[in-house]
Amino acid sequence: xxxxxxxxxxxxxxxxxxxxxxxxxxxxxxxxxxxxxxxxxxxxxxxxxxxxxxxxxxxxxxxxxxxxxxxxxxxxxxxxxxxxxxxxxxxxxxxxxxxxxxxxxxxxxxxxxxxxxxxxxxxxxxxxxxxxxxxxxxxxxxxxxxxxxxxxxxxxxxxxxxxxxxxxxxxxxxxxxxxxxxxxxxxxxxxxxxxxxxxxxxxxxxxxxxxxxxxxxxxxxxxxxxxxxxxxxxxxxxxxxxx
Amino acid sequence: xxxxxxxxxxxxxxxxxxxxxxxxxxxxxxxxxxxxxxxxxxxxxxxxxxxxxxxxxxxxxxxxxxxxxxxxxxxxxxxxxxxxxxxxxxxxxxxxxxxxxxxxxxxxxxxxxxxxxxxxxxxxxxxxxxxxxxxxxxxxxxxxxxxxxxxxxxxxxxxxxxxxxxxxxxxxxxxxxxxxxxxxxxxxxxxxxxx
Numbered sequence: 001x002x003x004x005x006x007x008x009x010x011x012x013x014x015x016x017x018x019x020x021x022x023x024x025x026x027x028x029x030x031x032x033x034x035x036x037x038x039x040x041x042x043x044x045x046x047x048x049x050x051x052x053x054x055x056x057x058x059x060x061x062x063x064x065x066x067x068x069x070x071x072x073x074x075x076x077x078x079x080x081x082x083x084x085x086x087x088x089x090x091x092x093x094x095x096x097x098x099x100x101x102x103x104x105x106x107x108x109x110x111x112x113x114x115x116x117x118x119x120x121x122x123x124x125x126x127x128x129x130x131x132x133x134x135x136x137x138x139x140x141x142x143x144x145x146x147x148x149x150x151x152x153x154x155x156x157x158x159x160x161x162x163x164x165x166x167x168x169x170x171x172x173x174x175x176x177x178x179x180x181x182x183x184x185x186x187x188x189x190x191x192x193x194x195x196x197x198x199x200x201x202x203x204x205x206x207x208x209x210x211x212x213x214x215x216x217x218x219x220x221x222x223x224x225x226x227x228x229x230x231x232x233x234x235x236x237x238x239x240x241x242x243x
Numbered sequence: 244x245x246x247x248x249x250x251x252x253x254x255x256x257x258x259x260x261x262x263x264x265x266x267x268x269x270x271x272x273x274x275x276x277x278x279x280x281x282x283x284x285x286x287x288x289x290x291x292x293x294x295x296x297x298x299x300x301x302x303x304x305x306x307x308x309x310x311x312x313x314x315x316x317x318x319x320x321x322x323x324x325x326x327x328x329x330x331x332x333x334x335x336x337x338x339x340x341x342x343x344x345x346x347x348x349x350x351x352x353x354x355x356x357x358x359x360x361x362x363x364x365x366x367x368x369x370x371x372x373x374x375x376x377x378x379x380x381x382x383x384x385x386x387x388x389x390x391x392x393x394x395x396x397x398x399x400x401x402x403x404x405x406x407x408x409x410x411x412x413x414x415x416x417x418x419x420x421x422x423x424x425x426x427x428x429x430x431x432x433x434x435x436x437x438x
Contacts, residue, residue, distance in 0.1 A: 005276075005277060005278060006278075008277070008278040008279060009278045010278060010281065010284040010287070010288070012287075019287075020286040020287060020290070021286065021287050021290045021291070022287045023287075023291070024284070024287055024288070024291070026284075026287075026288050026291065027287065027288075027291035027295070030291050030292060030295035030296075031291075031295055033295070033299070034295045034298055034299045034302070037299060037303075038299070038302050038303075038306075038307065041303070041307035041310075041311070042306065042307055042310070045307070045310045045311055045314060048310070048313070048314050048317075049314075050317070050318055050321060052314075056314075059311060060311055060314070060315060063308070063311040063312075063315070064315075082308065083300065083303055083304035083308055084300065086303055086308060087296070087299050087300040087303045087304070090299070090303065091295075091296060091299055107288070107292070109279070110278075110279050110284075110288060111279050111280075112279070112284075112285045112288050112289060113288055113289075113292050116289055116292055116293075117292075117296075174279070178279065
């Protein structure tokens with residue numbers, strides 16, 4: 001019986017020219033995500049119907065969901081970032097959802113993947129802020145309305161909280177995905193463990209629990225993709241509008 | 244976005260992390276090493292993340308998003324055009340309604356006018372005829388009056404003759420002598436004057 005963490009093992013599928021870029025199960029599911037998202041969007045929109053069918057409605061609602069998220073959180077200036085945030089949201093959402101297929105691999109359960117995305121968002125947002133406001137951007141770290149005497153205390157806190165953004169952003173996604181999948185695996189272990197000693201009867205409860213957990217994990221998959229995208233929007237909003 | 248929702252999202256995000264972290268910590272304590280901390284896999288993961296994400300980004304940016312945007316834009320345009328057309332038709336209907344009402348009102352007032360004219364004409368004709376009739380009647384009345392006067396005079400004249408004759412005849416009968424005509428007529432004249 002495999003341990004609960006074995007599902008996160010990276011296995012090389014095709015050896016690359018160098019081991020450093022080996023094509024692994026993680027790479028495979030990233031590719032599958034790209035294909036599925038592209039097929040979902042392009043085949044859904046292939047008929048370009050005036051009155052959309054179910055599939056087209058779904059594709060359009062994804063588009064409008066992200067569009068509304070950007071409009072509500074960033075405003076009109078955020079329109080430029082629509083393709084990026086849309087890609088980010090779809091990539092994470094479908095990565096999470098595809099990872100729930102038994103036997104598949106959840107690439108968002110690896111800290112390095114989520115950290116890369118979070119760092120990219122962090123650097124992009126910081127550069128956008130610097131490009132828009134120049135050195136005035138650093139006034140972001142000066143708390144507005146606080147007494148000057150508290151500045152030596154407040155400014156380092158603000159800077160630390162700013163720098164910890166990519167960490168919280170990446171750990172939140174990675175930890176949620178890892179925890180959910182670990183929990184599913186633990187309950188799956190109970191099914192065999194309890195089932196073996198009670199002639200199968202004891203396995204019913206853990207299986208019911210797994211069904212419930214799987215539903216919950218679908219919610220988490222969506223929620224975490226949403227949180228990642230919405231926080232990206234909020235950071236972008238901070239960078240564009242400072243305080 | 245208002246600060247309350249912002250804080251709400253932050254709290255929700257933070258709350259979402261708590262069980263996850265606890266469970267992760269438990270899993271780590273279990274003794275099994277986390278594959279997530281195997282640094283040797285990092286370069287491959289980062290490389291393929293960058294490649295796949297870039298491919299997806301370009302596909303979404305250049306193909307999928309414009310396509311969805313076009314369809315939504317086309318639909319919005321269609322809806323806008325339909326609404327405009329509906330609005331146009333509505334004003335047209337209103338205009339037609341007004342025209343119809345105006346025509347009706349015109350017709351009604353015209354009819355009233357015609358009616359009044361006809362009534363006036365009838366009244367005028369009537370008055371004219373009445374006048375003519377009155378005049379004719381007046382002529383006839385005066386003619387009749389003249390005739391009556393004449394008849395009366397004639398009658399009076401004949402009454403005198405009859406009286407003379409009666410008087411003469413009665414004198415003759417009573418006296419047996421023939422009456423002198425001149426005396427009788429004088430007497431009658433006196434009597435009729437006294438009458």
